[in-house]
Amino acid sequence: MKYDFETVRKRFNTGSKKWGEMKNFGVKESEDIIPFSVADMEFVTPPEIVEAIKRELDVSIMGYENPTPEYLDTVCSWMKDKHNWDARPEWILPSHGVVDAFFQTVKTYTNEGDGVMLMTPVYYPMYHAVNFNRRTLVDNQLVNKGDHYEIDFDDFERKASDPNTKMLILCSPHNPAGRVWTREELERIGNICLKHGVLVVSDEIHFDLIMPGHVHTVYASISEEFAQNCLVLTAPSKTFNVAGLQTSNIFIPNPELREKFLSSLKLSNPNPKCNILGYVACEAAYKHCGEWLNECLKVIDSNRKAVCDFMAREFPAVKVYDLEGTYLLWMDFNDLGLDYRELERINHEEARLFFDEGYVFGKQGEGFERWNLACPSRYIHEALERMKSAYKNYV
Ligand SMILES: Cc1ncc(COP(=O)(O)O)c(C=O)c1O
Incomplete structure (x- = not known):
């Protein structure tokens, strides 16, 4: 890769909407929560x-x-x-x-x-x-x-x-x-x-x-x-x-x-x-920035694949929707049998992850999560580890 998609920049307490808005959802402010919500990227903007x-x-x-x-x-x-x-x-x-x-x-x-x-x-x-x-x-x-x-x-x-x-x-x-x-x-x-x-x-x-x-x-x-x-x-x-x-x-x-x-x-x-x-x-x-975009799409696709493979292996009951476009992966957790508010609680309090909860997109979204994949892969791998240990008591 010619461009940098791995640098992690601190955005906690910097005014970033994604990192700052978690407290509006009752999440205790803490640097260790990883947000995959608001649709901006955790990648550094193209150098050009x-x-x-x-x-x-x-x-x-x-x-x-x-x-x-x-x-x-x-x-x-x-x-x-x-x-x-x-x-x-x-x-x-x-x-x-x-x-x-x-x-x-x-x-x-x-x-x-x-x-x-x-x-x-x-x-x-x-x-x-x-x-x-x-x-x-x-x-x-x-x-x-x-x-x-x-x-x-x-x-x-x-x-x-x-x-x-x-x-x-x-x-x-x-x-x-x-x-x-x-x-x-x-x-x-x-x-x-x-x-x-x-x-x-x-x-x-x-x-x-x-x-x-x-x-x-x-x-x-x-x-x-x-x-x-x-x-x-x-x-x-x-x-x-x-x-x-x-x-x-x-x-x-x-x-x-x-x-x-x-x-x-x-x-x-x-x-x-x-x-x-x-x-x-x-x-x-x-x-x-055409070349930057081509590389960026490869990183998003590889993040998508990591999440899909993990879900198929660890939580086959979670349905992951085909990602044809955007960097926002849509996932249905309803077959885990958890109430959607409980799902949200587990994500915040146990997994320490913050997704866009499906219900904000309408009633049909209850029990769904929207996962923003535009981030360094280490965030994805860390999130998957956290999900594995947080959800082991619920599946
Ligand atoms: C479909 C769609 N339209 C518009 C926006 C935001 O547009 P803007 O920031 O230019 O107002 C978003 C951001 O997530 C979006 O997903």
């Missing part, structure tokens, strides 16, 4: 990004910045080279984050009471975007096949055809299910949404994190009709571990939808702007 930021700091003027033409072209080149998508610079609106962006889309394109469809269980801020804005949650539950999830298209179409359903927030790849939707699945989704006038907001933040044997399709790349009826939300933040720089790129190919988004954004923020270092990081990442 760090160097680019240092060069920017040497200029020593941290004024307001707009995205330069070179920045926009670089983002489009990444979409073309990595995702075979011909995106245009004028479609891009930089934003502070994908969550900000999907909250804004709900406010812009729907009214109070309107239906917004989610494919659940799903990334929990999507529920918040619907509920906090007093929209109606339209719940299209994914079908649990034991080791992967599928879409219930009959239910999907029934719900999309309700005239009150105005929007789908599509999680693609899907967090926490780990699915990379196939082109055929996306075509079915898109055709139903076009037929019934449902706007598609495609959150593709995990789109570069695709496991061997799978191919991600950008929703808007499928057809011109799809492109004109969607927003695509992207960011370098998950891919290159720069989430704290809060820079993402929202693509709105349809000029009317784009205008509407900008007008509504102006009500809360008349002069939207992003972080100067975020632009620098994104440009450096998309220009220079």
